[in-house]
Amino acid sequence: MSDAGSQSPLISLSDIRRIYGQGATEVRALDGIDLDINEGEFVAIMGPSGSGKSTALNVIGCLDSPTSGHYLFSGTEVANLTRDQRALLRRHYLGFVFQGYNLLSRTSALHNVELPLIYKGMRSAERKREALLALSMVGLEHRAKHDPSELSGGQQQRVAIARALAGNPRVMLADEPTGNLDTKRSVEIMEVLQRLNKEAGLTIVMVTHEADMAAFADRLIWMVDGKIERDEPTRKAA
Template sequence: MAEGAETSDALIRLRGISRLYGTGEAQVKALDAIDLDIRRGEFVAIMGPSGSGKSTAMNVIGCLDVPTSGTYHFNGVEVAHLTQDQRALLRRHYLGFIFQGYNLLPRTSALHNVELPLIYKGHGRAERHAAATEALAKVGLDHRAHHDPSELSGGQQQRVAIARALAGNPQVILADEPTGNLDTKLSGEIMDVLQKLNADEGLTIVMVTHEADMAAFAQRLIWMVDGRIERDTPTSKAA
């Protein structure tokens, strides 16, 4: 655990989390009894070689996968005690997701792409429009609100994806290789956006990346090997 990461104010708390796939000789231990605390407002990068367990850890934190053993508390609530529907509600109301692929509807405006999750949350049209417009402004794309993805650069499309994650006002942004499809310049621009959201909005950000220069934007680096946390250290960005 990084210096100063107190368990008492952890928003995300994993204890003894393991995730097994398969049985017998084919069994794979993707996570091996990991302990991890992430405080509200932290920007954490998770790195490691292929097969290290970093994406599995992200999926468990995002309630997209269920651990085989151990406990996961989100904001003091034991996630294992939640039903499948309750976990879906946790994802919908408290978590925002950003992926390597932008996953935008191709013939739909940036504004409508950002509005989509709010439809599933039951927001009215005016409320959706206002929230989506505000989210696009936060990533510097309000002037491109009515452009389709084909009219946007890769970096702009990823900004739309970030705005979509922001629109629901989540407590945590989970970013899985968010710069994986971008060149160095655009990657830096995306990381500047995430860093600003963390600093200005107080958003908790958990990012999986294989790029050390992108991880350097975070305040804390977690290095995983063979399903275990090998190192958990502050970066130069730590307060």
């Protein structure tokens, strides 16, 4: 993956469309998106249900391929990659945090965090060191041996963040990361993300429907009907 330098955007979408079905039942989840995200940005995507914000995140996260359009990731076209190529891209450059945490049950926090490193082919000792480092970045190194069922929702989501961090990604993609949490825990999670963004310079793209949470980001993208309606700095950043 070539690096086109800090001037060109890390993520560059141009006229991205994602269309499900055909003819009368056609659904335009993304209907011509143009979006540049620079290294080190903390971007929140908001919008009503069905506005295509999750689809946008899936396309940015290379979980999904756009029907048409161009997607330059770090200057390389990735819109037409095969399934396995996208898997490799995710493995090496992207980290995911989901609303439902999606940790493996009956598996220790440490092992959950190690999971992406296994697919990176890292050796056991190094993997453990990296995983513990990631857990310490979310303040959970003392919970490494615990199963998800022994952790609170907030802690589980922090383990999930640690898992996304463990691969040392260029971008972290968060899909409603606070959707299952109360306000206090939500704020904790957002503070963790904000710290990672400010201190480690991690690029974060987050989908949320809570304005309070979006406020932690620097930039807010408002989507309606598969299009970007507004793209502006958050009040805090401004």
